[in-house]
Structure formats: structure tokens, C-alpha cells
Amino acid sequence: MLIGYARVSKADGSQMLNLQIDALLGAGVEKNHIYTDHASGTKEDRPGLQACLKALRSGDTLIVWKLDRLGRNLKHLVTTTHELSNQDIGFRVLAGQGANIDTTTTNGKLIFGIFAVLAEFERDLISERTKAGLAAARARGRKGGAKPSLTKAQIRQAQASMGKRETVVSELCKELGITKPTLYRYVGPDGSLREFGKKVLGIKQ
Template identity: 30%
Template sequence: MQGQRIGYVRVSSFDQNPDRQLEQIDVGKVFADKASGKDTQRPELERLLAFVREGDTVVVHSMDRLARNLDDLRRIVQGLTQRGVRMEFVKEGLTFTGEDSPMANLMLSVMGAFAEFERALIRERQREGIVLAKQRGAYRGRKKSLNSEQIAELKRRVAAGDQKTSVARDFGISRETLYQYLRED
């Protein structure tokens, strides 16, 4: 049974271009998430998983765009192929059909492990770079969301008994950010 070709893309930040991942690849529909790979909330992936039918092919630029880790990758690929959905990974040049040989399963595990290892190395280099930049005084972290007057007002409202959730909402910040401001001197 010949189904449709469906693309899935994930970009880690809102300034990345999701179109680049499936350039020159023929797909009828694309599901695109703008979320970190470690984020468990990927609504477009959930929509894709509910949308695909037997005979369809899901095309993903790279394994690391689909899954957070090797276990997640295996679970998604096996879940789709057991339903008769083909999986294509463009960068790796791999296709999985569910009727795969032991060699194909080994390739999925090896390539997935390499993708997971590569992400870990990137995170480690990023942490090391931040430590070095802090030592040089060149890294100060992200710009604060609120200025000093707003922070004082936020603290005053919380001290007056306003609900923290509503204060955070009024200032357009998360509750965690509110708590960080409250911990500051």
C-alpha cells in the first residue's frame, strides 16, 4: 500500500529555519516543532504520530531531530514501523520498514548512539566555553527580563500577598524567573 510522504522537522530555537531540514525533499505534509530536543512537549510530533497511517513514509532530516536519546529514537521508530509506516533519515541515508534485518536494527542503535554522544559533546563544550568566558568576565548570561524598578515592584507585590502566579503573568515572566528575582538581594 502506497501512502503519503510526511516530513517532520524540529528546530531548537525560534530563529532557526525549519525549511532547511527538508529542502529538495518531496513531502506532502510537514509537521514542525520549535522546541529543544530534551523537551518532552513536542505537540507537532504527537500530531504526526496520530496522523500517519499504514503505507505512509515519515521523512526526517536527521535522527537527532526526531528523538532526545537512543531509547526515545528506538521507541518512536519501532512504534511507527510496527504500524506499517516507513521511516527515512536523510542525513544518515537510512530507511526502516519494520521488516528490517538485524543489521538494520544494529545501524539504528549505532547511529542513534552516535547522535546522542555528539549532543553530549556539544553540551560539554558549551559548558566549558561558558566557564572560560565567565573567568574572562565576558559571559554574563542572558539579559534580565525586568529592570530594577520592575523587580522592586515585583518584590513589593509578592510581599503584599499577591499570588505569585498572577504577578509572574502580569510581568510576562515564568514562575521560575519570578523565584529567581525573589532570591536576589
């Protein structure tokens, strides 16, 4: 059985699924076997795609208009397709850069194998760059990690405010642009400094 999946990024009607659906119908997919989403490709929560993947059975073929309709990124695309392959489900792309991909054929499997190698290469490059960046930061006397949510001045402000009974914590958080859990990582309810606050202010534990 042929199963189709189509997606557009916007849910406001400014993008239409017609072009993709017509292409899928032209490829032999029956209309009631086409699943759709109105969502960004970067979103993990895509009900149409989830339903589509659940509907696929051994011997079926998943067909999409272009590669970017299916995967959030190269890694997700390769992972999804390998999972399909392990279940004896084919994958075919109708247009765009991946138009030669058809894992039901020998040549199609070869082409997608190249994508898998590129995905691994990309993952290794990212890991290598991250390690190099952290090493360079350590060499300059800095540790890696996220930047503090509060500046020194904001921490002092939070200290002074939290020490007053009339302070409304929710209003203070709104003023500082942070959440309550973040505030309490830096300052206690009585205005005392906590671990994160001491680190930013350079106070030894």
C-alpha cells in the same frame, strides 16, 4: 504517503526551518504534510511531533532531515521507530549519521536493528553503573539517594524560625531556597523535627 517532520531548538527566530523543509520537499514530501516544532530535542511536549505521529497511517513513511530532529535520546528514537514499524509505517533519514536508515528497505532495517542493540547496551550499562555506585557507597557506609535539600545549619534555622509566631513561612522558604512541602518534610509548623530533619541531624527515630 510521505510525512515530514522538522525541528529547531530555539523559538526566538535565531534558527530557521528552511534547510530542513527544503530537504523534505526535495525528498517528495508535500508542504502541507510537513509538521514542525520550535523546541529542544529533550522536551517531551512537542505538539508538532505529536500531531505528526497521529497523522501517520499504515503504509505511510515518516521522513526527517537528521536523526536528532526526531528523538530525545537513543532509547526514545528506537522506541518511536519500533512503534512506527508495528503500525507498518516506514522511517527514512535524509542526512547526517543516519542517512542510510530507511526502514522501507532491507538494508535500512538492518542498520536500525544495530541502533536498537546499542540502545539496549546503553540501558544495561547505565543500570550496571548505578548498581556498582550504590554498592560502593554502601561499602563506605553511605546509602544511595538524593542529597538532603537542607543542611544541618539550615534545619536549625528553620526550627528556630518556625517556633516563632511572627515567622512568614513563604519568606522563610524563599530565604532557604526551598518550597513549603520541602520545609515541612524537615520541620513541623511548631518547629519540631520531622523524619527528614532527624536523619540529617543524625537523631535516631
